[in-house]
Amino acid sequence: MLDTTRAVEVPEGITLSLPVAGYVSRALAFLVDLIIRFVIFIGLSWIFSIFDRLGDGLLLLSVFLVEWFYPVFFEVFWLGQTPGKKVMGILVVNDDGTPINWSSSIIRNLLRFADFLPAFWAFGLISMMLNRDFKRLGDLAAGTLVIHQREVISPQSNHDAEGLAPKTPLKLDEQSAIIAYSDRIERMTQARADELARYLTPWLQNSQGNQSSALQIVRMARWLKGRREKE
Amino acid sequence: MRQEEFEQRYQSDWQTFEQSIELAKPGWGKAKVSKAQLAEFSSQYRLVCYCLSLARERQYSPYLIQFLENLVFQGHQIFYQKRLGVFRRIYQFILFDFPNQVRQQAKFVWIATAIFYFPGLIVFFLTLVFPELIYAVVDADMVGRIEAMYDPSLDRIGRERQSDTDFMMFGFYIRNNIGIAFQCFAGGILATLGTLFYLLYNGIFFGAIDAHIINIGYQETFYSFVAGHSSYELTGIVLSGAAGLQLGWAVIAPGAYSRKQAIVNAGRKSISLVYGAIFLLLIAAFVEAFWSSTTSIAPNVKYTVGIIGWIVVIAYLTLMGRGRRQ
Numbered sequence: 001m002l003d004t005t006r007a008v009e010v011p012e013g014i015t016l017s018l019p020v021a022g023y024v025s026r027a028l029a030f031l032v033d034l035i036i037r038f039v040i041f042i043g044l045s046w047i048f049s050i051f052d053r054l055g056d057g058l059l060l061l062s063v064f065l066v067e068w069f070y071p072v073f074f075e076v077f078w079l080g081q082t083p084g085k086k087v088m089g090i091l092v093v094n095d096d097g098t099p100i101n102w103s104s105s106i107i108r109n110l111l112r113f114a115d116f117l118p119a120f121w122a123f124g125l126i127s128m129m130l131n132r133d134f135k136r137l138g139d140l141a142a143g144t145l146v147i148h149q150r151e152v153i154s155p156q157s158n159h160d161a162e163g164l165a166p167k168t169p170l171k172l173d174e175q176s177a178i179i180a181y182s183d184r185i186e187r188m189t190q191a192r193a194d195e196l197a198r199y200l201t202p203w204l205q206n207s208q209g210n211q212s213s214a215l216q217i218v219r220m221a222r223w224l225k226g227r228r229e230k231e
Numbered sequence: 232m233r234q235e236e237f238e239q240r241y242q243s244d245w246q247t248f249e250q251s252i253e254l255a256k257p258g259w260g261k262a263k264v265s266k267a268q269l270a271e272f273s274s275q276y277r278l279v280c281y282c283l284s285l286a287r288e289r290q291y292s293p294y295l296i297q298f299l300e301n302l303v304f305q306g307h308q309i310f311y312q313k314r315l316g317v318f319r320r321i322y323q324f325i326l327f328d329f330p331n332q333v334r335q336q337a338k339f340v341w342i343a344t345a346i347f348y349f350p351g352l353i354v355f356f357l358t359l360v361f362p363e364l365i366y367a368v369v370d371a372d373m374v375g376r377i378e379a380m381y382d383p384s385l386d387r388i389g390r391e392r393q394s395d396t397d398f399m400m401f402g403f404y405i406r407n408n409i410g411i412a413f414q415c416f417a418g419g420i421l422a423t424l425g426t427l428f429y430l431l432y433n434g435i436f437f438g439a440i441d442a443h444i445i446n447i448g449y450q451e452t453f454y455s456f457v458a459g460h461s462s463y464e465l466t467g468i469v470l471s472g473a474a475g476l477q478l479g480w481a482v483i484a485p486g487a488y489s490r491k492q493a494i495v496n497a498g499r500k501s502i503s504l505v506y507g508a509i510f511l512l513l514i515a516a517f518v519e520a521f522w523s524s525t526t527s528i529a530p531n532v533k534y535t536v537g538i539i540g541w542i543v544v545i546a547y548l549t550l551m552g553r554g555r556r557q
Contacts, residue, residue: 012280016304034247038478055398060402062461067406068413079308082254095495098311107498110505113417114425123421137420141478143495150301153294174292179234183294225292 006133006145008097016097019148020133021090023125026146031082033071033124040066068109075105088201089149104142111138153187163223164216175224182221185214234291241282247303248275255309276306324552327552329507333470336477336504343430343472347465349436364499365446368439377440381452401520408464412471416505419475420494422482426475433468455530458537459523462544463515471508474501511544526546 005017044062048055074082080091080100092108093102105181115124124136133145171180185193197213204216232240251272283299333340358364365374411429418425444453480499485493522536 009308010280010303012303013279014280014284014303016307018298018304053396056396057398057400057402060399060406064402064406064409068410093308097307099313101313103499103502106505107502110413111417111420113414114420117418117421117425139499140491141420141494143498150297150304152298152301172290177294179292183292224233226235230451 004132006147008095011099018093018097018145019150021146021148022134023128025088025090025148026134028082029082029088029090032087033082034084036083037066037070040070052178066230072102072105075109076102085146089151090146091149092144092146095143095145099173104144108138108142108144111136111141111195114138162219164219164221165223170224178217179221179224182218185218188191232289234289234295237282237286237289237291238295241278244275245282245299245302248279248306249272252274252302252305252309265403270301272306274312276303276310279303279306281489290371306509324503324506325510327401328503329510330548330551332500332503333507336473337472338502339477339501340470340504343426343476345467346427347434347469347472349434350431351438351545353438354435355438355442359445360440362443362446365443368435369443374443377443378447378449381444381449381456383449383452397524398482400524401516404516404519405513406451408467408516409509412467412505412508412512415468416471416475416478416501418506419478419501421479423476426472426479429470430472430474450529451530455533456523458533460515460518461537462540463511463518466544466548467508467511467515470504470511474504474508477501 004022006020007015007017009015041063044066048062049058051058071082075092078086080093087092092105094100094104112124115121115127115138117123121136122134122227124138127137127140130133131140133139135145139145180194188196193214194212197217200217201213204213251269255269255272279299279302283296283303286296286299354364354368358368369377411433415426415429418429442455446448478494478501480492481497482490487498518540523533
């Protein structure tokens with residue numbers, strides 16, 4: 001598989017494959033957070049300017065908190081997402097896929113400082129390039145992983161076609177290839193669907209008259225899924 | 232079993248599980264979910280896991296598998312979240328865990344102590360003997376500012392201030408000192424180099440300044456200012472250094488684990504020293520802002536409070552929390 005996924009075995013005896021997020025989405029998420037933090041600073045300094053010296057103290061305190069703990073706060077209370085990560089559809093989890101806890105989040109966010117060194121996140125970037133899971137130094141130390149949120153695509157139920165038995169018995173992987181094709185056909189262009197179906201044309205039955213190969217495969221998928229007769 | 236049959240049979244279970252996930256998800260302004268509503272969560276979750284492994288084994292369509300994987304992932308996130316209970320844990324940490332952790336990691340604490348104080352002391356004595364050495368360590372501008380701060384002719388000491396600035400300075404100390412402690416810890420991941428730099432630099436800086444103040448005869452204002460918070464602040468810095476050294480040591484010598492795992496283990500262990508350092512530096516910032524700067528209190532009282540502070544810190548770290556096993 002070319003996908004950057006990481007398999008994690010969970011106590012229920014199955015493996016979850018977590019789609020690891022790369023530099024670009026993470027950098028963009030960081031940028032969004034940076035802008036939000038900047039806006040927070042401006043807002044706070046505007047509010048605290050009313051209180052004079054006391055306000056200066058409050059401002060310094062809150063700058064400290066926002067500087068170091070803004071990501072921690074959101075990651076812990078928002079199921080691993082800062083606003084920036086939410087926008088980019090990524091989230092932080094522990095290496096074992098469990099939601100991030102206080103300690104891990106604090107470690108990974110304190111180490112941002114080391115990731116920044118010697119300038120402009122150089123060490124963090126190098127670290128991300130050197131391991132499979134795009135971990136920056138903070139992720140390595142905290143044992144965390146930044147992954148993409150899964151989007152669930154539900155297959156459109158294609159035309160209510162009658163099932164069609166394949167000519168010869170099919171192996172499991174052949175069956176799943178045919179089913180996958182029929183699930184995805186609605187998201188392909190007609191030309192692409194025909195192009196793919198053409199590979200199977202010689203093998204398909206001709207008894208179906210001039211029905212297109214694509215349609216025949218879809219009907220076959222229906223049959224494989226369990227639809228034997230028109231309901 | 233064919234896929235359609237399979238889907239029909241379990242569809243309703245999946246839907247109930249989806250609803251349970253929605254209920255159990257933390258959210259703003261959501262009423263606490265009653266236990267009864269989620270009593271079935273674990274069995275529902277196991278059922279979905281079962282469905283996923285069946286679907287994979289039977290090579291059902293990728294969409295179905297993806298759908299189930301997503302359900303399992305969400306369930307997994309909810310099922311394995313940790314209880315938070317922050318306040319109880321902070322109390323527990325201060326009374327038991329922190330001093331215990333310091334003793335357990337005594338090796339790194341002692342090494343950090345040595346790296347921080349030893350070169351500092353050497354520079355201190357050298358600067359006493361050769362006063363011009365101060366300009367080799369601290370730039371002239373800085374020396375001038377520090378001299379102005381502790382000039383005995385001023386009625387307020389420590390970073391030139393008036394009485395209404397105490398709170399501002401509190402904010403400043405927190406941001407500055409705890410920030411340094413965090414950097415000192417984070418630098419450790421670079422095979423301890425960052426931590427070594429911060430410990431050595433700060434140790435030498437303090438040593439040189441200290442000697443210079445004695446050379447120019449400003450001891451009383453200086454010591455009566457730093458006495459109160461020195462114990463908490465210096466110990467806080469040393470502990471964050473110890474945490475950084477431990478993290479870096481896992482990079483250099485991971486021992487019986489893979490380097491990756493060793494770093495994660497070291498991070499988990501050392502973070503409690505960082506929490507402890509935050510705790511001490513908060514006290515230090517408080518004392519520094521509201522006590523150290525007052526001039527109405529006689530220097531002798533301040534020295535006494537300073538010494539008591541050291542005794543308290545040392546006693547706390549060596550004796551506290553011994554009764555309970557972890």
